Amino acid sequence: MSHEFMNNKIDVFISSQSFQEEELRDKTAVVVDVLRASSTMITALHNRAKGVIPVADMGDASKISQNLDSPHYLLCGEKDGVKIEGYDLGNSPLDYDGEKVEDKTIILNTTNGTKAIKRAGLADRVLIGSFLNLRTLITDLEKVETDIVLVCAGWKGRLALEDLLCAGNIIYELTDGILPHNVQDGAKVAFGLYEKFGDDIEQAVKTSNYAVRLKDLVSEEDIAYCCQRNKMQVLPVMKEGIISDFYGKEK
Numbered sequence: 345m346s347h348e349f350m351n352n353k354i355d356v357f358i359s360s361q362s363f364q365e366e367e368l369r370d371k372t373a374v375v376v377d378v379l380r381a382s383s384t385m386i387t388a389l390h391n392r393a394k395g396v397i398p399v400a401d402m403g404d405a406s407k408i409s410q411n412l413d414s415p416h417y418l419l420c421g422e423k424d425g426v427k428i429e430g431y432d433l434g435n436s437p438l439d440y441d442g443e444k445v446e447d448k449t450i451i452l453n454t455t456n457g458t459k460a461i462k463r464a465g466l467a468d469r470v471l472i473g474s475f476l477n478l479r480t481l482i483t484d485l486e487k488v489e490t491d492i493v494l495v496c497a498g499w500k501g502r503l504a505l506e507d508l509l510c511a512g513n514i515i516y517e518l519t520d521g522i523l524p525h526n527v528q529d530g531a532k533v534a535f536g537l538y539e540k541f542g543d544d545i546e547q548a549v550k551t552s553n554y555a556v557r558l559k560d561l562v563s564e565e566d567i568a569y570c571c572q573r574n575k576m577q578v579l580p581v582m583k584e585g586i587i588s589d590f591y592g593k594e595k
């Protein structure tokens with residue numbers, strides 16, 4: 345359905361620091377952290393993890409883990425791209441296979457993605473998006489009646505190309521490729537970026553600041569994996585601080 349005929353507005357916040365938390369009140373927020381927190385959560389839920397608890401720092405992670413029985417949770421995350429010492433898993437989606445994550449609660453602590461999710465807590469609904477679950481996300485957003493904000497995690501308060509590109513792809517799909525006149529500037533910029541680079545997502549992302557910055561720490565397989573569109577029918581939704589798959593029970 346084209347957004348031209350819908351009453352709700354679409355906006356894009358370019359990083360986790362580019363908005364006031366209050367601005368999300370009564371809206372549907374989609375947190376996008378393509379490399380890699382969103383892609384990792386979607387993969388974990390696809391592989392039947394029970395849920396993901398996003399935390400802002402190591403202190404919160406250890407507090408939450410103290411209240412859970414150890415066979416039932418995994419302490420996961422990274423600092424500047426590297427797995428945190430003593431944690432069960434880092435932030436590579438490729439590590440989150442069924443054998444490791446099935447029925448586990450994942451306590452996830454990452455540099456940008458989980459902080460962005462925590463900052464989106466005032467939204468009416470918080471969803472997690474990436475290229476991997478694009479189609480499933482669009483199907484849900486087409487029915488949403490509130491305003492929609494795509495919250496790009498970015499990097500330490502700055503813009504990250506891969507997140508803005510994914511936000512542009514979401515808007516492109518929602519509007520059937522015709523940008524309505526009434527969208528906000530952030531949405532226009534994301535849409536324009538997608539029009540320019542959307543034909544080859546992987547190539548564009550390979551030249552991003554992230555890929556250059558973390559080339560010795562994050563594998564090319566990780567980046568290629570995160571650039572795949574519509575690989576998983578997973579809709580991560582946050583409820584009372586825990587992210588689970590809306591479709592989980594139907595599978």
Ligand SMILES: O=C(O)[C@H](CS(=O)(=O)O)OP(=O)(O)O
Pocket residue numbers: 377379380381382422423424425426435454455456457458497498499500554
């Ligand atoms: O581990 C990641 O992919 C990044 C690392 S960094 O912030 O770009 O150094 O964290 P994320 O929170 O997934 O963006």
